[in-house]
Amino acid sequence: MKVLAFDVKSSVAHFRRPDTTATQLTYPFIPPTAAKGLVGAILGIEDFTTNDKVGIELRSNVRLVSQQLSLLHNGGSSFNRPTTIQLLVEPAYRIYYAGEQFFNELEIALKEKQFVYTTYLGSAFAITTPVYAGTWEMSEVLDTGKTYRVRSIIPVTAIKELIPKDGHYYQRASGFMKRYEGNRTFSQSIDFIFEQSGKKLLVKPKLNQEEYQLVEIEGDLVCLV
Incomplete structure (x- = not known):
């Protein structure tokens, strides 16, 4: 199957968790629904909305800071309210994209650098410019007994065994929405395992083609959701 990739980065990013109110916390990396939103903007x-799938590779450390900002109140232009917002510092991602609905259109747009709407990482103050990284013919992983290096974030349910390595800091990120159904509605949730600095995981995977796809690129595993 064909998989393309593009890179995005910014000085800051904010992907707000919907379960936070007074303090606006962020997911630790771009959610799959936001990555697909970038494609829609391009x-x-x-x-x-799409049934195409994305994979997300962390290409920077996951660094978080909290910043108090003065935001305009909905009730009028004369009142500002201080709000604490959690920000990602200097995030960088490689987004893998596969599917039949929008693949060809996206590949052309990225190669020609023709984007319809402004692209940003979760908030309007986090502008980013997608950079085409390439297109590969990838084989789908069917061997669950083999150990793979994983260059993308990977769902908890896709891991049969995680082999820990010295100097790696593993984290679980929970509560991501998996599918955007349109009209600001989402369905299904998904939890991921990732390494704090973006290092590759070493895992024996589980296969579940209905929930995700595992593909191999240059000997590494990429998980598409």
């Missing part, structure tokens, strides 16, 4: 499709 193609100029509002309320973008």
Whole structure:
């Protein structure tokens, strides 16, 4: 199957967790739904929904800071309210994209650097410019007995065994929405395992093609959701 990739980075990012109110916390990396939202912005499709899949590779350390900002109150232009927002510092990601609905359109847009809407990482103050990284013919992983290096974030349910390595700091990130159904509605949740600095995981995977796809690139595993 064909998989393309593009890189995005910014000085800051904020992917707000919907279960936070007074203090606006962020997910530790770009959610799959936000990565697909980037594709919608590139193609100029509002309320973008798709069955195509994405994989997310961390290409920077996950660094978080909290910053108090003065935000405009909904009640009028004369009142500002201080709000504490958690920010990701200097995030960088490689987004893998596969599927039949928008693959060709996206590949052309990335190669020609023609983006319809402004692209950003979760908030309007986190502008980013996608950079085409390449297109590969990848083989789907069917061997669950083999140990793989994983270059993307990977769902908890996709791991049969995680082999720990010295100097690696593993974390679990929970409560991500998996599918965007349109009209600001989401379905299904998904939890991920990742390494704090973006180092590759070493795992024996489990297969579940209905929930995710595992593909191999240059000897490494990429998980598409």
